[in-house]
Amino acid sequence: MATESAAADGVPEGLSEPPQAAREIFGERFASAQRYAELLASAGVQRGLIGPREVPRLWDRHVLNCAVLSELLPQGATLCDVGSGAGLPGIPVALARPDVSVTLLEPLLRRTTFLEEVVRELGLTNVTVLRGRAEEMIGKVSVEIVTARAVAPLDRLAGWGMPLLRPYGQMLALKGDTAEQELADSRAALTRLGAVEWSVIPVGESLLGAATRVVQVKAGESPGGVKAATRRAKAARAGRAGGRPAEARGTGRRRR
Numbered sequence: 001m002a003t004e005s006a007a008a009d010g011v012p013e014g015l016s017e018p019p020q021a022a023r024e025i026f027g028e029r030f031a032s033a034q035r036y037a038e039l040l041a042s043a044g045v046q047r048g049l050i051g052p053r054e055v056p057r058l059w060d061r062h063v064l065n066c067a068v069l070s071e072l073l074p075q076g077a078t079l080c081d082v083g084s085g086a087g088l089p090g091i092p093v094a095l096a097r098p099d100v101s102v103t104l105l106e107p108l109l110r111r112t113t114f115l116e117e118v119v120r121e122l123g124l125t126n127v128t129v130l131r132g133r134a135e136e137m138i139g140k141v142s143v144e145i146v147t148a149r150a151v152a153p154l155d156r157l158a159g160w161g162m163p164l165l166r167p168y169g170q171m172l173a174l175k176g177d178t179a180e181q182e183l184a185d186s187r188a189a190l191t192r193l194g195a196v197e198w199s200v201i202p203v204g205e206s207l208l209g210a211a212t213r214v215v216q217v218k219a220g221e222s223p224g225g226v227k228a229a230t231r232r233a234k235a236a237r238a239g240r241a242g243g244r245p246a247e248a249r250g251t252g253r254r255r256r
């Protein structure tokens with residue numbers, strides 16, 4: 001529970017004290033994680049990126065619940081967080097794992113503006129913010145790990161995320177109680193998209209008391225399937241012909 005003195009010290013009203021697990025997960029970057037929670041609870045709420053009712057449970061349900069994903073990441077991995085919103089799970093993962101290079105992919109300007117401010121304020125040198133939709137990034141983003149939380153049902157998410165993977169990469173989707181059912185419903189789509197193995201992995205139980213349920217989808221040699229491979233090859237040819245990177249191109253009309 002937030003105390004009056006904490007509020008007077010500049011901690012946003014309603015934001016709880018960080019649990020002990022936060023110190024263990026974030027180590028040297030604990031103070032940055034604390035600042036991120038404060039930014040979510042203040043500017044994040046004011047700008048409509050986080051619901052006010054989420055503030056008392058920001059640590060458990062959002063920041064730490066996302067950070068424990070880092071248990072599954074190989075050393076020095078490249079990662080794209082699709083539909084990052086206010087930076088979840090990408091920013092907690094980047095704070096917990098400075099060795100991992102994180103791209104926060106998000107189409108809405110209001111959200112990328114917030115993300116850029118957070119990255120600047122926290123000095124996150126391992127994070128890049130990229131504005132756009134996942135489907136526009138085939139051949140432009142190529143990573144070992146794609147993460148996502150609360151973006152789309154698994155079959156649609158796989159259609160967006162798998163084509164961004166390198167061969168033998170993996171998609172990690174935070175899915176909660178629907179994990180098994182979504183996997184069962186998505187088998188055909190996953191196979192078509194070049195997945196060779198999938199499972200539900202509980203993470204973080206020893207630190208948080210309750211496990212975060214992660215759907216892990218491993219890609220084979222051609223993630224995203226034949227269509228994605230063709231689009232990757234086209235994008236590579238366009239790149240060689242002097243095409244500009246996605247960030248530099250006009251993006252047409254968008255919701256803000």
Ligand SMILES: C[S@@+](CC[C@H](N)C(=O)[O-])C[C@H]1O[C@@H](n2cnc3c(N)ncnc32)[C@H](O)[C@@H]1O
Nearest residue numbers: 082083084085088106107108133134149150151
């Ligand atoms: C419900 S929010 C979840 C945000 C964040 N992942 C979280 O867990 O708090 C879904 C996000 O996905 C983004 N999104 C929707 N369609 C997308 C697409 N095709 N490619 C990338 N992001 C997308 C939205 O702009 C939005 O920020």
